[in-house]
Amino acid sequence: MPDSATPPRHPFETGLDRTPANYVPLTPVSLLARGAAAHGAKVAVIDGDRRITYAELYGRCRRLASGLAARGIGRLDTVAILAANIPEMIEAHYAVPMLGAVLNPLNTRLDAATIAFSLRHGGARALLVDADYAALAARALAELDAPLLVIAIGGSAGLDGAGLDGDGLDGAVPYEALLEGGDPDHPWTGPADEWQSLCLLYTSGTTGDPKGAVYSHRGAYLQALGNAVTFGLGADSVYLWTLPMFHCSGWSYPWACVAAGATQVCLRKVEPAAIFRLIAAHGVTHLCGAPIVLSLIAHAPAHERTAFAHTVRCATGGAAPSSTIIRTMEEMGFRVTHLYGATESYGPATACLAQPDWTDLTADERYLRMARQGVALATLDAAIVADPETAEPVPRDGSTVGEIFLRGNTIMKGYLGNPEATARTLAGGWYRTGDLGVWHPDGAVEIKDRAKDIIISGGENISSLEVEEVLMRHPAVMLAAVVARPDATWGETPCAFLEVKPGTEPPEEAELVAFCRERMARFKVPKTVVFGPLPKTSTGKIQKFVLRDQARAL
Amino acid sequence: MPDSATPPRHPFETGLDRTPANYVPLTPVSLLARGAAAHGAKVAVIDGDRRITYAELYGRCRRLASGLAARGIGRLDTVAILAANIPEMIEAHYAVPMLGAVLNPLNTRLDAATIAFSLRHGGARALLVDADYAALAARALAELDAPLLVIAIGGSAGLDGAGLDGDGLDGAVPYEALLEGGDPDHPWTGPADEWQSLCLLYTSGTTGDPKGAVYSHRGAYLQALGNAVTFGLGADSVYLWTLPMFHCSGWSYPWACVAAGATQVCLRKVEPAAIFRLIAAHGVTHLCGAPIVLSLIAHAPAHERTAFAHTVRCATGGAAPSSTIIRTMEEMGFRVTHLYGATESYGPATACLAQPDWTDLTADERYLRMARQGVALATLDAAIVADPETAEPVPRDGSTVGEIFLRGNTIMKGYLGNPEATARTLAGGWYRTGDLGVWHPDGAVEIKDRAKDIIISGGENISSLEVEEVLMRHPAVMLAAVVARPDATWGETPCAFLEVKPGTEPPEEAELVAFCRERMARFKVPKTVVFGPLPKTSTGKIQKFVLRDQARAL
Known part of the structure; x- marks a missing residue:
């Protein structure tokens, strides 16, 4: 009989505890370990003529983890990476978390000062640099008070990371040399707590300092599975990297593709000819x-x-x-x-x-x-x-x-x-x-x-998106951005900035207004139309604050 | 500056705690809540002429949870169910966990004594009975010391649960009446701890008492996603229930299908004509x-x-x-x-x-x-x-x-x-x-x-599966089971029990032996061959222990 001082535990809470057999903290790293065990000979990554199987990818990630560990990188240390969509970027998404360290992918389109801010704010201990961004990295590093461990990834010119000294990355460790000295069987245990920090992603705020969003092992694991189910990724899928991997860790697709057992096709630059060629050559199914x-x-x-x-x-x-x-x-x-x-x-x-x-x-x-x-x-x-x-x-x-x-x-x-x-x-x-x-x-x-993109004209709310949606239907328009222009009578009026399609003449303003009148309430029709290239942020978003300034100055 | 007595916490462990915004205990119930919110008008379940949308399914589950709660069912109470692959079986897989209660699906092919054992051992507080199994349930209930709350699901004859009194389920609450009195907006919160017990599944052991395997909310949620990714379930999928849902909670597919947003097609009995008809009628994609x-x-x-x-x-x-x-x-x-x-x-x-x-x-x-x-x-x-x-x-x-x-x-x-x-x-x-x-x-x-199916003959290990695999390739053989027969010379020899295809004559033993000799080592060839129907467990597994007894008595 149970002691009256200790209330008996419920049978469903007795002898049914977590054990290493039935409880493993969630981490995206386990997805790669499982991929290497389940289909090691399958091609995980394609990059130009390179083919990296799942077994090789896992081995390379363990080598990288081992090399970083040997240089003092450990739990919760920040490892930043400045790279295009290359295999090493995928590898970093597994190797760094293997150590319990935090990966900080940096936006390659940012300026050196902002990159330096991220490195300082995130407390980066190491920086992996794609040689194609060596000059940018060198400028950012020059702004820091203390040197970092810098690892140079051979850029589009070659794989050995050689010839980087001229770019201001003197003393950088070549990536492939680091891997060569690393242990392909490096033991890793995963986080003891799946809530542990995994990645640090700075938002590309249009005003103020960037904010660093922190991901957990648990969240990334679940997002990987959610992505795979939602987007129909499976073992037959071939995923093309047209999305920057520095953007929200590639929307968590470096992990989703591995969870599904898919093949990832790298792409340095988003150029239509390359996209079409790779789709046809590799049977790309998803992008x-x-x-x-x-x-x-x-x-x-x-x-x-x-x-x-x-x-x-x-x-x-x-x-x-x-x-x-x-x-x-x-x-x-x-x-x-x-x-x-x-x-x-x-x-x-x-x-x-x-x-x-x-x-x-x-x-x-x-x-x-x-x-x-x-x-x-x-x-x-x-x-x-x-x-x-x-x-x-x-x-x-x-x-x-x-x-x-x-x-x-x-x-x-x-x-x-x-x-x-x-x-x-x-x-x-x-x-x-x-x-x-x-x-x-x-x-x-x-x-x-x-919130700040709503235009209030004569007391009526106008959604700039709705007006842009209509403008984009005009056959000559490729991109449209609508912002508020101050107006003495109405408070604000919609002002449209338009980029026309290549080789297309801008339409007459009267024709465009007529086109809009047929398709929206009169008060929503742009009162001003400006043609020309639109200013964009480093992640490709249109910089409406720039346009707002322009509209104010018109 | 931090006090020297309290070591500073790491920045990645400061101000980044779990909150209701970013941490929700995993539970398969959330998959249905999300399904109802995401595609409420979509058909979730097909059963004959019935169509149940995701919104209706969620409402019915909340009604069932509410009705059970009103009758005293709560956290960690066991609710057993004895039913075919019907919509109510799917509903129970959500409604019972909504209450934090534990669902115990019972194998309808078992005898009353074994069902009574499960009800007693699992501490069942309620039993949901498909009217088609009313007599079996009544016999099992008669073996219990105390009455249970019994809820009667209209069987294949009708949906209202009426006319069950004659089957010995006097006083049972009709399922649809319970739902009618239930609240379609019944609030549920999910488990505070995702490790909480969710389901109880008794294994159909061939010897000794059945053992009750306990599932957690976390495990079922993850298995649902893993199944969906592995088997390629998506929003376009139509899943046919040819697998008994009482078997490992239908391999967790009642949850996997909902995670993917698929449609589930019910099937009372595994009959080829119905399977083919439903595949063609509903465009079944998975079974x-x-x-x-x-x-x-x-x-x-x-x-x-x-x-x-x-x-x-x-x-x-x-x-x-x-x-x-x-x-x-x-x-x-x-x-x-x-x-x-x-x-x-x-x-x-x-x-x-x-x-x-x-x-x-x-x-x-x-x-x-x-x-x-x-x-x-x-x-x-x-x-x-x-x-x-x-x-x-x-x-x-x-x-x-x-x-x-x-x-x-x-x-x-x-x-x-x-x-x-x-x-x-x-x-x-x-x-x-x-x-x-x-x-x-x-x-x-x-x-x-x-372990117990290995045959050891003259010191050599023989895999009975390997011999069965060869026998199944013989054009006349539909099912094969091979067990050890004691032998004075060899210790054991392989003894084959064979079921031939409908309308087929059993082959000559000499011909069968010759067929085997061409395809396996001589010592593996069955020394004895017996034709006739094979004894099977309630889950369709061949009862080798029965055959071993027969082989011993030959």
Whole structure:
């Protein structure tokens, strides 16, 4: 009989504890270990003429981990990497976490000062540099007070990391030499706690210092599986790297592809000719990219296109794709999935999944639906639209505007060293995205605008996205950005900045206004139209703050 | 400056804690909540003429949870269910865990005494009974000391649960009445700890009392995702229930299908005509079943077959499929995946995935490879073959026999109320399957036999599976089972029990022996051959202990 002082434990809580046989902390590293054990001879990575099997990839990652460990890198040390979409970038996503260290992928499009800020703020102990970015790295390193361990990856010119001294990376350890001295059987144990920090990703804020979103082993593991299920990645899949891997750790696809047993095809530069060639040569089945990547593909001149007979699944996010670009891509043999997320959500958090009633829609109606942000991935707990003040969900009526809130295991741990921003962003049990949108009866969320992108004209709210969506349907327009222009009468009026398609003449302003009047309420029609190239951030987002300044000065 | 008495915490461990925004205990229930939010109007379950959408399924589950809660069912209470593959069986897999209660699916093929044992041993507080099994349930209930809450699900005759009193279930609450009185918005919070017990599955041991394997919310969630990735389940998938849901909770597919957003098609009885009809009618893309189910499909007479034009993915496990049956199925338009697992591993733990060198094999060689147990699922940590004494891995040489060991989050918590069996089975950081096998150079494990199924003849080990595999290739043989027969000279000799195909004459023994001699070492050729129906367990496994008794008495 149990002692009256110790209440008996429930039978379902007795003798059923966690043991090493039935409990292993989740970590994406285990996905590669399993891949090497399960299909070691299969090609994991293709890069030009190089082929790296799963067994080789695992061995190279263990060599890298061993080499870093020998140079003093250990638990929670930050290892930054400045590289294009090359095999070494994939390797870093496994080798660094093997040590319990934190990988910090840096945006290669940033300036040296911002990179130096990230290295300082993240407390980087080591920096892996793709030789193609050696000069940029050298400028950033020169701004630091103390030297770092620098490891040089041979750039597009070669694999041996030689000849880098001239680029200001004197004393850098060549990557391949580090691997050669490393142990392909380096033991690794995984984190004792799956909540342990895994990656550090700086957001490309348009104002103020970048914030460093921190990922956990648990979150990355779950996001990998959620991505694989949502995007249909399997052992037969071939994934092309058109998305920068420094962007939210490649939306967690370096791990998702390995979870599925897929093959990853590297790509240094997003150039349409190379994309078409690789799709045809390797039977690429999946690729991801911002809408600008889709635009490049869709508008590629005929001589840059290689024919392919199969369907390529193409996930896009980072900004809403216009219905026009979705239509063009589908006509070319791509099947488009619109994803939505942020650095704070390990990349994709929602997907615009087909709903049963879509079969009743015309193609044009369907493309408009596909431009919505959609519904939570299976591994996210919830995606809702709520009143930002009260946190109460708005009605699912497709018209009440609120803020998009996300919740679940694939939301960042917080911002490094920034408890105030963390508390503000993860407030009241939700990640507050800062995106304003509506909630549709079918459950899909749709962004109407970033809070600051709403134009208020004569007391009416105008969604700049909605106006851009219409402008993008004009046959001459390739990219559209609409911002508020101060106006004495109306407060603000919509001002459109337009990039036309290559080899196309800009349309007459009157014709464009007429085109808009047929398709939107009169008060939403741009009062000003400006043609020319649009300013973009390092991640390809249009810099609306620059355009706002221009509109103010007009 | 930090106080010298309190060491400063690492920046990656400061201000980055779990919050409700970024940490949610894993539970398969969340997959349905998300499914209802993400594609509520989509058909989740098809049963004859019934269609249940995701929103309706979620509402019905919440009603059931609410009704059970109103009758006193709560955290860690056991709720048993005795039912065919009907919608209510799927509903129970969500509603009971919503309450933090434990679902105990019972094998409908068992006798009343064994069912009564499970109800007593598992401490069942309630029993849901499919009316088709009312008489069996009544007999089992009569053996209990205290009455249970009994809920009667209308059987194949109707949905209202009426007319059950005559079956001895007097006072049972009709299932639909319970739902009608339930709250479709019943709030549920999920487990506070994802390690909490979720399901109780009794193994159909051939000797001794059944052991109750306990699953956790965490394990079921991960197994659901692992299944979806491995078997290629997606939003376009239609899953046919040819596998009993009482068997390892349907290998965790009630959760995997919902994670993927697939449609589940119910099936009361495994009959070839119905299987073909449903495949054609609903465009079934996936089904699972023991090899005996594949045999039934492969040997269905022409008049029971409905033509279908698409490829159906068919996962099989529970016993190794012969290469013959794999070939026949593939010729019929099925794509076979061989899975291996146990009740203790939430169903599938390994899958026989295609390896790069398979493209060089003949079809026959490939079918033989496919009969191997294969490699760990992405969500399992490891599957190895080890020396059962020392736990040292055996060489990956395809010939050294050891025991198959599994490890990972999709291994059971242990056996309920049986710490000795738990400690013995989850010993030294591994789940010891009791299956003897070899480890191939490509990483695949292959079962040679259960420990007790090895035949030792003249000092040589004979794998009964290997002999069965050859016998199954004989055109007249539908099922083969080989056991040891005591022999004064050799110690043991192989004795074959054979079931011939319907309408086929048994071959001459001399011809069969000649057939075997051409295909195996002489000492492995059965010395005795017996024709007739084979005795099977309630889960369709051949009862070798019965055959061993027969062989001993010959």
